[in-house]
Amino acid sequence: MSHIWLFFLLASLISGGLSGQLSHLSVAAIQGAQEGVQLSLALAGALCLWSAVSRVMEKSGLSEKLSQLLSPFLSRIFPETCRDGAARSFLCANFTANLLGLGSAATPMGVSCVRRMQEFSRDKKRASNEMCRLIVMNTASIQLLPTTVAGVRSLRRDGWGVPGAMTLLWWASALFGRER
Numbered sequence: 001m002s003h004i005w006l007f008f009l010l011a012s013l014i015s016g017g018l019s020g021q022l023s024h025l026s027v028a029a030i031q032g033a034q035e036g037v038q039l040s041l042a043l044a045g046a047l048c049l050w051s052a053v054s055r056v057m058e059k060s061g062l063s064e065k066l067s068q069l070l071s072p073f074l075s076r077i078f079p080e081t082c083r084d085g086a087a088r089s090f091l092c093a094n095f096t097a098n099l100l101g102l103g104s105a106a107t108p109m110g111v112s113c114v115r116r117m118q119e120f121s122r123d124k125k126r127a128s129n130e131m132c133r134l135i136v137m138n139t140a141s142i143q144l145l146p147t148t149v150a151g152v153r154s155l156r157r158d159g160w161g162v163p164g165a166m167t168l169l170w171w172a173s174a175l176f177g178r179e180r
Helices: 002-019 022-060 062-077 085-099 103-119 129-140 147-156 163-176
Strands: none
Touching: 002 022, 022 062, 022 085, 022 103, 062 085, 085 103, 085 129, 103 129
């Protein structure tokens, strides 16, 4: 992968040098780096917020209640995992965070769930079917509210960052964008 990035870097430097626009290239590089840092800080802030909310839910017992509420549904998809209380709790928290569109906040809970699944797995060197299913569900990012997308769009300050508008667009695409 580093060879690909090196190729792109060299191609842009050569192209900028041949066209006499190296100054524009350096301005674009600095501007891109600045926007990347702003985006990273914004997403890190959201990640910290939802990780803290997750911790408060866990300490208050709300996580266990949510786990019991979602358990009938998730036990059909993850029967072995739901037998273990800790794994079920991580699984429910991960599933809830994904439904709220908080994929990056769901990642630590998903990793904790997979580690717990690995503890009671028969084959310690291979991923179980339930582990693979969890990874697929996280990758698919089934969302009710696209909050991460709304946050990124609001950073762009182009008027489409309003969560209500994002939710409306997401639901419209889900309803009308499917194949007939």
